[in-house]
Amino acid sequence: MKAKITLKDIARELEVSISTVSKALKNSEEISRDTKEKVQAFAKLYNYKPNNIAISLKNKRTKNIGVVIPDIVHHFFTTVIRGIEKYANARGYNVIVCLSEESFDKEVINMEMLANGSIDGFIMSLASQTQEKGDYNHLKEVTDQGIPVVLFDRITHEIDCDKVIIDDELGAYQATKKFIDQGKKKIALITTDDYLSVSKARTKGYWKALQESEMGADESMILKMPSMEMDEAAIKDFLNAKEPDAVLCVNEIFAVYSMRLVQEKGLRIPEDIAFIGFTDGVLSKYANPSLTVVAQHGEKMGEESARMLIDKVESEAEEETYQTKILEPTLVIRDSIAH
Amino acid sequence: MKAKITLKDIARELEVSISTVSKALKNSEEISRDTKEKVQAFAKLYNYKPNNIAISLKNKRTKNIGVVIPDIVHHFFTTVIRGIEKYANARGYNVIVCLSEESFDKEVINMEMLANGSIDGFIMSLASQTQEKGDYNHLKEVTDQGIPVVLFDRITHEIDCDKVIIDDELGAYQATKKFIDQGKKKIALITTDDYLSVSKARTKGYWKALQESEMGADESMILKMPSMEMDEAAIKDFLNAKEPDAVLCVNEIFAVYSMRLVQEKGLRIPEDIAFIGFTDGVLSKYANPSLTVVAQHGEKMGEESARMLIDKVESEAEEETYQTKILEPTLVIRDSIAH
DNA sequence: TGTCAACACGAAAACGGTTTCGTTGAATAT
DNA sequence: ATATTCAACGAAACCGTTTTCGTGTTGACA
Structure with missing residues (x-):
């Protein structure tokens, strides 16, 4: 069991400072060729990988997106997740999935768990109980904190955020x-x-x-x-x-x-x-x-949602403009009707 | 847009030290009733919630578990995820889902992304390409680092770890x-x-x-x-x-x-x-x-996997004992056979 | 009155990075 | 020979917590 190696370890081994190691690994101009090569070789040898958590803490970006949906066993949601996952992954994001199971309380709890730094934004589809109740304070709180939210399929107009629905x-x-x-x-x-x-x-x-x-x-x-x-x-x-x-x-x-x-x-x-x-x-x-x-077109819907979310997450601008993307449904003709 | 409040903010506002605030919120005996009440009231008022990332960095525990599966559109995997999610959530863990899409490379990449601090352990089912190739070095690396792994359904005997399969x-x-x-x-x-x-x-x-x-x-x-x-x-x-x-x-x-x-x-x-x-x-x-x-019994399988993983994650002991749990399948009789 | 607990709190290190801002030594210009 | 510049590196702050280890004040006791 070889534990993970840190910048500090490399610095100690090579008798340079942590800053030098950090810069060397980033190929900074500040560092001499010699030192860079030495550090990079050492890092490669010991398979150094920066700690995601430390980086997240520093730049206040987790590269995680939270997905809160009512159910995962339904085919539609499943395809949406796949769309989200594919797109998000391609842009270097991970997907944290939480299930509300159609329950308002679970939806609230899950959002609260994730909203405290674990994610950069939410993609969600409302629990039936939430839509029935009409209580969207948990969403409001999250958006008030500046966390971007994309609502898909089961949405509400009471929250200002990006939305993706089919017609x-x-x-x-x-x-x-x-x-x-x-x-x-x-x-x-x-x-x-x-x-x-x-x-x-x-x-x-x-x-x-x-x-x-x-x-x-x-x-x-x-x-x-x-x-x-x-x-x-x-x-x-x-x-x-x-x-x-x-x-x-x-x-x-x-x-x-x-x-x-x-x-x-x-x-x-x-x-x-x-x-x-x-x-x-x-x-x-x-x-x-x-x-x-x-x-x-669940997969497309997931992809669109992820695109909108990540774009918003990565845009420095604080524009408060939200859009609603409406996807066109298509009729897939099979044998249950005449044709 | 009210940004999240930190310990430092509370400390500044109340003119005490950060340590005092931290202890007060944890109801430490060290802090006087007066101060504790003051701090707690203030925290409640401004809806203070500790930053998960900072806590993760501190205790080297993320309370996230990584799930890497070949596909999510298949009903079986879907039920497993649900089982994992339910159980993990109940124990305060979040689930990060990654799809290998039956590809060896994607499996490797996903694991590497998650292994750098993002998760406390893996639950996975191998990609068909991985099983075909018989290359399990990415798993070995992860277990060598001391990250617990639970393999379910599509497993390999070449890796020492907990396993859950049905017979x-x-x-x-x-x-x-x-x-x-x-x-x-x-x-x-x-x-x-x-x-x-x-x-x-x-x-x-x-x-x-x-x-x-x-x-x-x-x-x-x-x-x-x-x-x-x-x-x-x-x-x-x-x-x-x-x-x-x-x-x-x-x-x-x-x-x-x-x-x-x-x-x-x-x-x-x-x-x-x-x-x-x-x-x-x-x-x-x-x-x-x-x-x-x-x-x-996918849901049961997910639950078992999550239980084994979290138990291992939370056990301080470094026992190197692994078990394989074999679930019994059951025949669900319907109309496609005589009965 | 001097000593010692107990109490209530703060300073600082630590987690693992990034980044800004020195600082050093040598080379160059004057 | 002195002033200036630049390359190469290190110190330290910072992100938001937790936690250990002081430290100053108070009161009780001899």
């Missing part, structure tokens, strides 16, 4: 329009409660498309689930009662489960009933039939 | 046995190349179960895919050529895709052909029919 309303609108164009007459929506910013936007897009159509929108064709958890009975009852010929679901799971239900009833997909979901995950791709979805 | 051989053995007990006669295996430690173990279990049976094992009933990527044509050809009545797959995706292929051919699942996969992910649960799988 959920447009995605739902296009999906619904697709159904209408295909001659579907009873188009249902299975969603979650409106406190989630994304669900709200999707419902809006669905509603708008139907209102613009001849048939108009009908409140009773919308099933609002109280949480993200599957309530299998609720979906079953809803589908039996309404007998839609097209269903838009706010996630993959609702859609795939619904497809199975109607298949058991003997309905054909997409002839008798068509489906479109949100999130282009593994489930959609391998479902039977494969599921048409509104792709959210 | 992949047993899982495959049990699954294969299940097929045999159900009277299946042509039991196939779809796996990846043997350099992955887990694939190797699973193949071994499959082989053992068949050898113990009357029918014996047959090399030609094994399809080895060169990588984790889906090669749809290879699977199709294999299934058409061998016409198995039972298929064990080393992951969900191979299984679900194979199921769809045979369904298109008009075969009934599980009567004509049964399936068992590995990894109890969202795909298995919502596939049609739902897929019987060997559950790997």
Whole structure:
């Protein structure tokens, strides 16, 4: 077990000062060729690597970015993290991941843990409980301290910061329009409660498309689930009662489960009933039939978020200008609709 | 924008020394009631929080643990991270996630980045390229420096450290046995190349179960895919050529895709052909029919890994004793086999 | 009244770097 | 021979804590 070597060790061994070693390793003009070569050779030999913590303390930059998300098992968040990680890593940053598990308290605790010097900025997506509660003081505190924050997907307009979202309303609108164009007459929506910013936007897009159509929108064709958890009975009852010929679901799971239900009833997909979901995950791709979805481009979203955050972190300027980047969703056509 | 307040600020404001402030905040006996109350009140008022970086530098403990995994989009790794995160967080640790993306070089770079003070220990699962190459010098260097490492799932026996695995051989053995007990006669295996430690173990279990049976094992009933990527044509050809009545797959995706292929051919699942996969992910649960799988208990695995790592990090003792924890897989019975 | 604890606090080193600002000695200019 | 310049290096401050080791003041006791 060979412990890590420090500048002090090198200085002692070579009988020069710590400053000289530091400068020599940075190839400073101040130091003679001889000394530089000697120091660098020694450093290489003993595999000297500067201590990140010491450097962080000195320049008040950690090169870490904190990511606080509700869940990691959901495919969408997973792809976002990957996007963040790839981009951040390429720029020399590490990613600290914290899970709020949809809990307001955990979100607060995690942010507090990280805000005390551990990170240079936050990328986050709000916990459902936070959006429900509408309490964003923990975010305000962090931004007040001058720590940059980028909000993605589940955002709030009450905080001034950079944001990255996809146009959920447009995605739902296009999906619904697709159904209408295909001659579907009873188009249902299975969603979650409106406190989630994304669900709200999707419902809006669905509603708008139907209102613009001849048939108009009908409140009773919308099933609002109280949480993200599957309530299998609720979906079953809803589908039996309404007998839609097209269903838009706010996630993959609702859609795939619904497809199975109607298949058991003997309905054909997409002839008798068509489906479109949100999130282009593994489930959609391998479902039977494969599921048409509104792709959210999570990886791209992560990359954009990381870019915005790091740019802000590294910009000396204290401009208080924030932008909201809106990514366009795309419809990935698969076998759950006619084509 | 109110910047963070430091001990020095409090000391200046209250006209005491920094040491006094530090002690007062720690409720030291050395400090008088009066002073302590004054300092604590002031600290509360200005929301003083100690700087993590400074503390890290002082006690050479970061309370961060580095997790280096091949991929995050795979459900299994995702659940492991969740397990790590939950447990680590409960013990006051943060999790820094790095992705090797199955690349040896990225694995090395990530470890080097983190090893210079950023973390107290590593939890990792080896990149396929690393296992293929058999080069573990980057791990050796880290352990030589006294940094604790816990390897999970994709491990190597060439490094002395704690390990957490599931008994992949047993899982495959049990699954294969299940097929045999159900009277299946042509039991196939779809796996990846043997350099992955887990694939190797699973193949071994499959082989053992068949050898113990009357029918014996047959090399030609094994399809080895060169990588984790889906090669749809290879699977199709294999299934058409061998016409198995039972298929064990080393992951969900191979299984679900194979199921769809045979369904298109008009075969009934599980009567004509049964399936068992590995990894109890969202795909298995919502596939049609739902897929019987060997559950790997990723979350438990993450939790165990984190426990072992943190215990080692916090133990002053320099015991050089390492243990390998073997988790038992369990068969989750669903509709892709008779029951 | 002198001595000694006990109390309450401060100075300073340490963690491992970076960086500014001397300081030294030799070479050059005058 | 003296003043000036420059190359090469070191001392020390600093980042924000913790912690050890004084130190001055007070009160009690002989």
